[in-house]
Amino acid sequence: MDNATLVETSAVQYSSQFRFEEHAVTNFSYQVGGRAEIVSLNLGEDKSIGKPLNKTEHHFYETAVKSLPCNLLDYIPCYRGVVEIKNGKPATLGDKLRLKRKGCYIVLEDVTSRFKKPSIMDLKMGTRQFSDTMSPEKIARKKNRSLATTSNELGVRVAGIRSFNSSESCGHHHMNKMEGRELTSDSILDAFRMFFFDGKEMHTAAIDRILHKLTNIIELIRLCDSVRLYCCSLLLVYESDKTGNLTNVKTDIRIIDFAEFQTRSGDGVKYDGPDDGFLRGLESLVRILANLMREQEEKIKETPLKIGFEEEEKEQSASEQPPALS
Template sequence: MAAEECESSQAKATHARADEEELAEELVEPNQVVARSADGTRFYLYTHQAGGHTPFLRSANGSVCKPVIALELQFYEALGRQFPQLRPFVPQFLGKVTVELSLPSSVAPSPVHTTCSPPSSSASSSPAEPTRAAKKMRTGSYGKKRRLVKPAPSSSLTAAMSADGYSAKLWKQERAKKSKRYPSSESSGGPVALTRSDSGNSKDYLMLGDLTRDFRRPCVLDIKMGTRQHGEDAPPAKVKSHSAKCAATTSLALGLRLCGMQIYDEREEGYAIWDKSWGRQLTASDIEPALETYLTNGSTLRWDALERLLRKVQQLRHVVGNTTGLRCWGSSLLLVYEGDRRHAMSSVDVRLIDFAHCQMSSSLETPDEGLLLGLTNIDRYLSNIVARRPPEAGAGASVASTTATLPLAI
């Protein structure tokens, strides 16, 4: 009897998830203005988000916006005074803004004529083309890989990415949950809140510099850092669940866990995205091949980007090794390189992000050992890949990859 009830509960849960995903697909509207501030500034979904639990927004002027968490706000406000050495390795803090996150369903989606970052001189300023249906990849043994539409050569990636990017996925899920909870709101033309909270339609957001600003086709990897993810204020239940997650993944042993990535495939002229479910299934022996896959956009391993990323990781490791008074519980490391070799081929960036659970105290007299462990291992893995560079590939060259990379999808 108990077994039958368990199977029945599992079946109901499966059907509920399927219904929620189906509803989410019906609710999404690419290129839609999803929020406005008091001064009328429009906000859209941030198209290059590679990880996280809540959808990021971008303002019409190009800043990236994420929900305010008290500790993270305190970190950014104290950064210049307490940890100036970290400023080159974290996003630029531009302040905070209160936005209205509810829009009447009668409001038509607004075409996007501004990209998530100001276009470079080599990029066309023409509006993005209408979004086409995205192609989905089958789920493989290492999680989900999704193929996005091929962007028009003369347009921005905004339309293509909004259709099926990671932020859009999170936004669709939140909107679907809200619509299921209050089904009469949409049918009556009322507002549908886009927040997790049921009270109030406005929310404070941090405004940060866009790390993909100078990239035309950014390839992004989000790595959860450290051996511990919960903050000092976490309740016992969360401490238990987060500790179990660290033990069950590569976090505890390596001080890192791959959370998600997007890669621009030069052969297909489109993006592929791997989500957090893929990262949680990776073992220690999978990390180095996965990093090589990240650095292989199509059939070419980007030795130029690899060498520059490695140098920045080593610089950050040195800075963290000399920083006390800080613990970056649950923070991530973001790696970015230019996927279009015709545009600023050498552009790369390495930044620490997500400080919602950080701890700042003068009593912390040693560096963050968990973060250092993760950086040391990333340094080691990238150095191993560099050591395999064939003789015909000079410094800064890109050649066809001959090393077997991780079969991330089938």
């Protein structure tokens, strides 16, 4: 790579004189959803990703994010400025950098970098998947897609999954956005079963922690008057590596993709109150994960009863055997 120059930043940790080191731009291996191709950026100690700059999303990170409840920032990726990537060349020998377009990229923290084996689910949130500034043709397509998928009823749709699963030949379970669109309100629970199942057991500790975080996000979103999170996604991440502390499993949830974000001060219709469509998606997630937890609790309750019954049968069978001849 000849150079990739930092052209703008609001983060004090990066100087305007910063220059990427050679081979600092690589393909991001943990992208499971979205159309824009994400790249991994080596900006020193903190791992970052770059996504093609969108004017609305850039405005969100630079300005609009400051008007959100302070605690909600814990669930939004840390913004690290904007970079311009020039003259992209292979990051490593034989591995060409696949960029759909060159130019400016928004730099965000890589939320997967703290995990050894991150299992990731990308969820498209909200009952409405279009903004006021889209063309009538695009709005019509988005409406039809919402009506044909779980977005309309549940306010949530699976956009992608990559989770570790020892029963799969490749060691992972995958689901792409087209498969996610085929899910129904009845079958979507199957996707979450697969996401949290590692081939041997269910990651119930991760489910429990994510449930707790979802309830926090719901309360914070209810405080966001006039904010519309159209086309935003929710990223769920949990640690699949069980060699560490099993009682304190690592999880993360982030709201991402703000290209169609709207506020009272933005373009288009001015809305009051919180985003009910986004809230419906969050509440549906709570119900889905709560159902999954209840399933696991029922299995735990049934298991010792079944074992006890089998042992009782064995004892009864042994007592009915005729005495051995001496």
